[in-house]
Amino acid sequence: MKLIDQLGQNHVFEKMPERIISLVPSQTQTLYDLGLEDEIVGITKFCIHPYHFKSTKTKIGGTKKVHTEKIKSLQPDIIIANKEENTLEIVNELKEICPVWVTNVETLEDNTQMIKDFGLLFNKRVEAQKWNDKIKFALDNFKLYIKDKPSYRTAYFIWREPYMVAGAQTYIDELLKLNKFKNIYADKTERYPEINLEDIMREGDPQLVFLSSEPYPFKEEHAFEIGRFTHHGKTVFVDGEMFSWYGTRLSQAFDYFKKLHEKL
Structure with a gap:
């Protein structure tokens, strides 16, 4: 074979x-x-x-x-x-x-x-x-659901000390695009760039700031810390498995995404 x-x-x-x-x-x-x-x-x-x-x-x-x-x-x-x-x-x-x-x-x-x-x-x-x-x-069902949903400028955090976000050419970015979450760091050359919180407004002024449950377990104090620099952004804790676990787990992600949009 x-x-x-x-x-x-x-x-x-x-x-x-x-x-x-x-x-x-x-x-x-x-x-x-x-x-x-x-x-x-x-x-x-x-x-x-x-x-x-x-x-x-x-x-x-x-x-x-x-x-x-x-x-x-x-x-x-x-x-x-x-x-x-x-x-x-x-x-x-x-x-x-x-x-x-x-x-x-x-x-x-x-x-x-x-x-x-x-x-x-x-x-x-x-x-x-x-x-x-x-x-x-x-997926086909979800595309119909998402068709008329608004688009949001989004930053997806995966790590702290240093702060790191999901960039382009990543599976996370693929699912962000599917959800009409416009990744403000998609133009970076690194796939998971390190960022300074002080620059987040200038680099894209996100409407949504996603703090993933993995690989770093973000907590409320981190949301407060990041929120000091994202004046217009809504901080949302998201299930990292749904955004980053590929394979058969994807079949469970679409219902999760629908619930996430309803909360927004």
Whole structure:
């Protein structure tokens, strides 16, 4: 079986991989949703869905730092990584153990392709098609819903000390655009630029300031701190999983987005 991952890397498998290690939380959930629970032998400490994996699967570290010897001991025949979440150093190191399949999801089309690829890779074509059909149906419905909604200048914060926001060519920015949230930092060259709060008015004067629940857990005191510099902006705490978890999780995001718009 010859397949190409989303970085254009060629992979040849003599048989379907049966021992999977997943290095990304959203991809762990997607593999589970495709019916691959028994094949998943290792996950990261951040893989919190499904909940019972916490006690049934082996933790192999985080997304940026892994325990190589523990991974070796699990004898995987494939490791599922991601260009953004995992470092090139980790990927190259783990290639010495077994093939490393790397995803790259920046757009909704990329997301569809990733699920389709998993279907081919693990002989779950029917399941993958069902999920892609489900997501497309929900997406088409949401596009009708959002059609007449107003557009808002928006800043989406992901980190503090230093303050960082989502920029262009990110999956978060893709979902912001889908929601007609105009990302004021989409013209930055960095995908996740560091910013100074003092400059936020000059750089776009956002009407909405989104504080994500992950990867940094923003709290009320941070909203107050940021609010001192965004005189016209409404600060809103948002579920980071809905904006940044790709894969099958996207199917749950559209109802969340509708509720978010109703609150605005």
